[in-house]
Amino acid sequence: MTPGARMQTAIELLDRIIAAARDQGAAADTLIARGFAERRYAGSKDRRAIRELVYDAIRLCGERPATGRAAMLALVRARPDLAAAFDGSPYGPAAIDSAEPVATAGPLPGWLAKAFARSGLDAAEQAALLDRAPLDIRVNRLKADRDALAADLPGAEPIAFLPDGLRLAADTPAERLPAFSEGRIEVQDAGSQWVALAAGVAPGMQVVDLCAGGGGKTLALAAAMANRGSILACDIDRGRLQRLMPRAERAGVTIAETLLLNPGREAEMLAPHAGRADLVLVDAPCSGTGTWRRNPEARWRLSPDRLARVAGVQAALLDVAAELVRPGGTLVHIVCSLLDEEGAGQAQAFLDRHPGWTVAAVPPGAGSPRGVGVRLTPRQDSTDGFFVAKMVRP
Numbered sequence: 001m002t003p004g005a006r007m008q009t010a011i012e013l014l015d016r017i018i019a020a021a022r023d024q025g026a027a028a029d030t031l032i033a034r035g036f037a038e039r040r041y042a043g044s045k046d047r048r049a050i051r052e053l054v055y056d057a058i059r060l061c062g063e064r065p066a067t068g069r070a071a072m073l074a075l076v077r078a079r080p081d082l083a084a085a086f087d088g089s090p091y092g093p094a095a096i097d098s099a100e101p102v103a104t105a106g107p108l109p110g111w112l113a114k115a116f117a118r119s120g121l122d123a124a125e126q127a128a129l130l131d132r133a134p135l136d137i138r139v140n141r142l143k144a145d146r147d148a149l150a151a152d153l154p155g156a157e158p159i160a161f162l163p164d165g166l167r168l169a170a171d172t173p174a175e176r177l178p179a180f181s182e183g184r185i186e187v188q189d190a191g192s193q194w195v196a197l198a199a200g201v202a203p204g205m206q207v208v209d210l211c212a213g214g215g216g217k218t219l220a221l222a223a224a225m226a227n228r229g230s231i232l233a234c235d236i237d238r239g240r241l242q243r244l245m246p247r248a249e250r251a252g253v254t255i256a257e258t259l260l261l262n263p264g265r266e267a268e269m270l271a272p273h274a275g276r277a278d279l280v281l282v283d284a285p286c287s288g289t290g291t292w293r294r295n296p297e298a299r300w301r302l303s304p305d306r307l308a309r310v311a312g313v314q315a316a317l318l319d320v321a322a323e324l325v326r327p328g329g330t331l332v333h334i335v336c337s338l339l340d341e342e343g344a345g346q347a348q349a350f351l352d353r354h355p356g357w358t359v360a361a362v363p364p365g366a367g368s369p370r371g372v373g374v375r376l377t378p379r380q381d382s383t384d385g386f387f388v389a390k391m392v393r394p
């Protein structure tokens with residue numbers, strides 16, 4: 001493909017990504033993969049170049065741009081060498097007109113920059129949210145040993161605060177390694193591994209993973225429990241939950257079972273489990289501000305209303321979870337967000353609503369204290385951003 005054709009493709013993909021962000025549609029990665037499937041003529045070098053253009057434009061524009069072309073023109077302002085691709089050729093974009101609209105560059109929409117500042121995150125922390133994420137894996141201790149595995153993976157580095165974590169070279173095709181198909185490794189960000197570990201499960205416990213999704217944390221908990229005890233993995237999303245059991249099988253996890261919940265009927269459906277769990281994990285749906293390194297277009301999806309809605313769901317889920325915890329048992333609140341509205345503020349609000357509940361310490365190792373819990377940030381911890389707090393039932 002010519003530079004012009006690559007640029008035009010990037011602009012068309014950006015148009016779809018912008019529309020999907022506005023309408024809560026598919027993620028950028030999915031849309032890019034679909035776009036390439038429609039353009040079989042694009043070779044691997046073309047795809048890499050187009051992908052880079054798209055993500056560079058997404059990272060550059062904090063506010064959702066009006067069009068892909070406006071976003072790309074903002075990128076041209078930052079990198080004038082790209083202007084030559086606007087060549088007006090049959091497959092390329094029209095020549096640049098100096099009067100046409102250009103998207104605003106800047107890391108974040110203004111309202112979010114203020115929300116981060118209120119949550120104690122300065123400009124450097126905010127900028128680090130858009131860094132490129134490293135590739136981390138969790139070695140499944142039910143089937144493998146980290147040191148032995150590291151010796152087989154060139155460039156693999158142990159992650160200091162994780163007993164089972166390895167950081168791989170960013171271009172490692174982790175999911176194509178035999179160790180992946182054999183269930184000896186899972187691709188999992190170091191922060192995600194750490195908050196699962198910080199939950200403090202032990203073999204033999206009865207655990208409820210209330211927002212289990214595809215089971216990333218469920219599998220980590222099961223490994224930490226030496227596959228002894230039980231984990232009830234719940235979610236309202238059938239598609240996600242259906243991915244859990246095949247993963248559990250691959251990982252040799254036998255203690256997990258799934259329960260598909262109906263939204264609004266969670267408490268009723270979980271009533272048979274009330275007051276019995278040693279530990280309930282609420283890895284709550286959230287704004288995902290901590291994962292922007294992987295999907296930077298997510299900041300185009302967020303609005304003050306949406307943030308308020310998701311915080312309301314978190315509060316409701318914590319209340320549902322509280323009923324499941326046995327006296328003396330633990331409720332763990334996790335969000336992959338850095339905003340206090342979802343993290344420290346949410347945990348404190350739970351304690352205010354539930355007199356008698358106390359706070360349990362999150363073990364040291366990573367993150368910094370934030371309110372009643374601990375927060376990990378991309379800048380300080382080189383992980384996705386997370387908040388975790390542990391509350392104990394009287």
Ligand SMILES: C[S@@+](CC[C@H](N)C(=O)[O-])C[C@H]1O[C@@H](n2cnc3c(N)ncnc32)[C@H](O)[C@@H]1O
Binds near residue numbers: 211212214285
């Ligand atoms: C952060 S994701 C969970 C990720 C998962 N624990 C993991 O480690 O891979 C949040 C999950 O909450 C689920 N969810 C949203 N509303 C829910 C509800 N009312 N009850 C249970 N799960 C819910 C979503 O479907 C989503 O899978």
